[in-house]
Amino acid sequence: MRRAASLKGCATVDVAVYDSRMSTITLTVNGRAHTVDVEPSTPLLYILRNDLGLHGPRFGCGLGQCGACAVIINGVAVRSCVTPCSTVRSEVTTLEGLAKGGTLHPVQRAWIEEQVPACGFCQNGQIMTATALLARNPNPTDAQIREGMNNTLCRCMTYYRVQAAIKRAAVDMGRTA
Amino acid sequence: MTVFSSVPAHIERWLEESSAVSRRAFLKGSGFLVVTLGAAAAAGPFAVETAAQAAGPYPDPDFHQLDSWIVIHENNTATFYVGKTDCGQGTGTAFRQMMADELDIAYDKTTCVMGSTDVTVDQGGSGGSDAIQVDGWPMRRTAAEARRVLVEMAAAKFGVPVDQLAVRDAVVSLKADPTKRITYGELIGGKRFNVTLAGNNIDATTGTAKVKPVQDLAIVGQSPQRYDIPAKVDGTLTWAVDVKVPGMVHARNVKPPTAGARLVSVDESSVRGIPGFVRVVSKGNYVAVVCEREEQAIAAAKQLKVTWQKPATVPFPTSDDLFAFMRSATPTSRQNPAVKGDPDAAFARAAKVVEADYDMPFQGHTAFAPAHAMADPSNGQMTIYSNDMKSYGMRNGIAQFLDMPRDRVRVVWMEGPQGYGRTAADDAGFEAAFLAKEIGRPVRVQWMRNEETGWDTKGPAFAFRMRGGLDAQGNLVALDYDARAADYCHVGYNEPETVLIAQLMGRRRSTPAAGSAGLPSEMYEIANRRMASQVVGLPLVWETPLRTGNLRDPNGPQITFAAESFIDEMAAAAHADPVEFRLRMLSAATTDDSGFRRARSIAVVKAAAETFGWDRRPSPRPIGSGDVLTGRGIAYAFRNQTVVAEIAEVEVNRRTGRVWVKRIVCAHDCGLVINPEALRRTIEGGLLHSVSRALHEEVRFDGEKTTGVDWISHPTLRHADTPARIDVVLVNGDPNPKRPDLPHYGAGETSCKPMIAAVANAIFDATGVRLHRVPFRDARVLAALKAAHA
Numbered sequence: 001m002r003r004a005a006s007l008k009g010c011a012t013v014d015v016a017v018y019d020s021r022m023s024t025i026t027l028t029v030n031g032r033a034h035t036v037d038v039e040p041s042t043p044l045l046y047i048l049r050n051d052l053g054l055h056g057p058r059f060g061c062g063l064g065q066c067g068a069c070a071v072i073i074n075g076v077a078v079r080s081c082v083t084p085c086s087t088v089r090s091e092v093t094t095l096e097g098l099a100k101g102g103t104l105h106p107v108q109r110a111w112i113e114e115q116v117p118a119c120g121f122c123q124n125g126q127i128m129t130a131t132a133l134l135a136r137n138p139n140p141t142d143a144q145i146r147e148g149m150n151n152t153l154c155r156c157m158t159y160y161r162v163q164a165a166i167k168r169a170a171v172d173m174g175r176t177a
Numbered sequence: 178m179t180v181f182s183s184v185p186a187h188i189e190r191w192l193e194e195s196s197a198v199s200r201r202a203f204l205k206g207s208g209f210l211v212v213t214l215g216a217a218a219a220a221g222p223f224a225v226e227t228a229a230q231a232a233g234p235y236p237d238p239d240f241h242q243l244d245s246w247i248v249i250h251e252n253n254t255a256t257f258y259v260g261k262t263d264c265g266q267g268t269g270t271a272f273r274q275m276m277a278d279e280l281d282i283a284y285d286k287t288t289c290v291m292g293s294t295d296v297t298v299d300q301g302g303s304g305g306s307d308a309i310q311v312d313g314w315p316m317r318r319t320a321a322e323a324r325r326v327l328v329e330m331a332a333a334k335f336g337v338p339v340d341q342l343a344v345r346d347a348v349v350s351l352k353a354d355p356t357k358r359i360t361y362g363e364l365i366g367g368k369r370f371n372v373t374l375a376g377n378n379i380d381a382t383t384g385t386a387k388v389k390p391v392q393d394l395a396i397v398g399q400s401p402q403r404y405d406i407p408a409k410v411d412g413t414l415t416w417a418v419d420v421k422v423p424g425m426v427h428a429r430n431v432k433p434p435t436a437g438a439r440l441v442s443v444d445e446s447s448v449r450g451i452p453g454f455v456r457v458v459s460k461g462n463y464v465a466v467v468c469e470r471e472e473q474a475i476a477a478a479k480q481l482k483v484t485w486q487k488p489a490t491v492p493f494p495t496s497d498d499l500f501a502f503m504r505s506a507t508p509t510s511r512q513n514p515a516v517k518g519d520p521d522a523a524f525a526r527a528a529k530v531v532e533a534d535y536d537m538p539f540q541g542h543t544a545f546a547p548a549h550a551m552a553d554p555s556n557g558q559m560t561i562y563s564n565d566m567k568s569y570g571m572r573n574g575i576a577q578f579l580d581m582p583r584d585r586v587r588v589v590w591m592e593g594p595q596g597y598g599r600t601a602a603d604d605a606g607f608e609a610a611f612l613a614k615e616i617g618r619p620v621r622v623q624w625m626r627n628e629e630t631g632w633d634t635k636g637p638a639f640a641f642r643m644r645g646g647l648d649a650q651g652n653l654v655a656l657d658y659d660a661r662a663a664d665y666c667h668v669g670y671n672e673p674e675t676v677l678i679a680q681l682m683g684r685r686r687s688t689p690a691a692g693s694a695g696l697p698s699e700m701y702e703i704a705n706r707r708m709a710s711q712v713v714g715l716p717l718v719w720e721t722p723l724r725t726g727n728l729r730d731p732n733g734p735q736i737t738f739a740a741e742s743f744i745d746e747m748a749a750a751a752h753a754d755p756v757e758f759r760l761r762m763l764s765a766a767t768t769d770d771s772g773f774r775r776a777r778s779i780a781v782v783k784a785a786a787e788t789f790g791w792d793r794r795p796s797p798r799p800i801g802s803g804d805v806l807t808g809r810g811i812a813y814a815f816r817n818q819t820v821v822a823e824i825a826e827v828e829v830n831r832r833t834g835r836v837w838v839k840r841i842v843c844a845h846d847c848g849l850v851i852n853p854e855a856l857r858r859t860i861e862g863g864l865l866h867s868v869s870r871a872l873h874e875e876v877r878f879d880g881e882k883t884t885g886v887d888w889i890s891h892p893t894l895r896h897a898d899t900p901a902r903i904d905v906v907l908v909n910g911d912p913n914p915k916r917p918d919l920p921h922y923g924a925g926e927t928s929c930k931p932m933i934a935a936v937a938n939a940i941f942d943a944t945g946v947r948l949h950r951v952p953f954r955d956a957r958v959l960a961a962l963k964a965a966h967a
Contacts, residue, residue, distance in 0.1 A: 046472045066888055094412065120265065
């Protein structure tokens, strides 16, 4: 719901009305079920961060434009900042859930080998998006990497190393497959 | 490979809670350091005190005490405490390398704690790319002093003179009998050195020990992986955005909808029904909403009914009218022109005179994460958890802003999105502290995307006028440089009278800062020159989203865009190869070669050309007939004592106007290199940041507000723009490669400087069209191509 408030001679202020009905929501995240009592339109991001204490996904834009908040649902890198928690039906994997049995995911290993991050704030989005990309296309071409990663932003401009790490991870995953 | 965070969560919590308290007790000399963090990267660098803060006060660690810099633990490891912050360039790793080398301890037996005001000395945090160049020296000297003291302790223990002892990996042994040995941990583990250092200021801090000659450095010059990266990759790092304490609430700002708008009224009843609503706080034109949960605060800030009154006068021209405005404005200040030779006479004699104007828009930081901080007001004190690159300045600024004693305020520095100057004027920390004091509860503040992109500090817009004169032989014999920057009221570092919340509250300096424009930085010999600069202001001085602040290599990319584009124009007018034209002016120079500036300039220009495979010919090349035209351009610059030459190879699509920087070569000389692999990545980031500024970035505004508010309306570089190849050549001194007489200079920002000009010069080489206005977005390039070939 939105309504406009205006006063003569003053700027018009666009106003959104908050829907305050709370619901009990159950989410499966990184293999564990969690129940939270929140307003159903609450973006998944805030529940992951503030209720479940997961810090991999982070707020970058709140608009689904940058990728900082990316999580993997059904094999797809999803922007959790624009995903209402009540719409999540399948298991959510966050950056913390990529490692299995104390062993880092090959994408994470490649990230360390290539020393990709600068400040690192965007790297959740880079890693989660790359992981989903490699899961559906184990041998992407340079053009497919550029296209598949193009909506995942980095302001330290680590793109060159991100792309190198994706190629390294593809080789590593091919070797162990 | 194992997951790196191997410390169980409950142990980590205990370490975190006890470490800062015991650290303060240790520094007061009131006890042993009871917490040893164990080997290497357990919790050390990432430690944060997450419980409600312990009783203060928080006195400044004394830089004259060796114990303030270095602690040796009983398990023969060391922790270095330094007053810097790491903005993602790996400086913490470099500090460990430098200090471990001087201390004679293995790199992986050390940790580094940075930037928290109550436990580390005040080295000012980050800025100016001087961490390695300046702050690295007291770090090296204190580590050398610690080694000297430890060896003397061992000498006393063994009853031999120090020259009969050898040191390796934190073990002192008798040269004559290596079985007689003692570790640093056994000598002093967990105890204080109690050694007083000399030096009039922190940069001059020294003991009596000398640092090692370069030839004896073993860890410096290697590339250990950055210690901060694993936790950034496995999700275990606690960032400043992650800090939570019991009782914490969330705040969001409500910004004026237009620049200079006055708050008329706030209707708190419009949000009282939102669950978790705590309070609306407003003072002057600053408005914030506080709620128990984050999404509630976001919703409340959107829903709050606020009435604003627009200002009577227009705050600024539109971004399309900006340069006409700037060129006709009366300057607020002028620098006396720097004049060499007789420029007027030289222009009168010149065989050919070329004139050109260049325009560079406001460009934002647009940090990847919006500004954020958490402030805890418990115990009548204030602790701010922040990614402020200048945490020490923030502590002083907030103490003044809140009128609290300095020793009741501390800032805990934690990792955050890239700094590059934005967090030197950190608004969110001041806002969180103000709100925490008002509410009496810990408050976490985070800006929304539209606030950050719209209202962050901006790099100033520049309008340049250039004139050059060639003699009959095609030598540049006269040069006029005139720069005009929209930089009036440049905000300072965490000043309680210029941060945005202070401006909005009406708490301001009586005299706005003058701002600056600046001059080119190179070593060209040009016999007759005039270099002038002025600053102009926009109509709205305060409370404006066009407030200027330091943006990575402040003013450097703007100035070098104009200066090095124009050198290229003169080379083209002389029908000379752009590399040869530059080398001619560098080789002709006869003065000011302190630091081998001239020789090093020639070396980097040659190294870049050689690595690229530069074919010597004038620009532009014969224009091709296909849709995609290719070309290459070079630009060069100095920053402080670091010198770079950069070559861009571009593809220009003449149908769409799209420019792709396909390949970059950067030859870089910053003297002694501490960590070559980390340096390469830092350089790459700087290169691509400037490619982004060249191709995409511009702060757009109508007559009352900024109109770029997200990543669609304010684009940045993306994966698709990434060059296919980047070659970084670490030249490190000429004429002798790896000459050891060059000290470590700074490297964080120099690579940003010439890239915009290199891209412009490459576009000219490809198309014959000279672009005088940044950014080179598709539509602007297409229009320029059409205009040239009409």
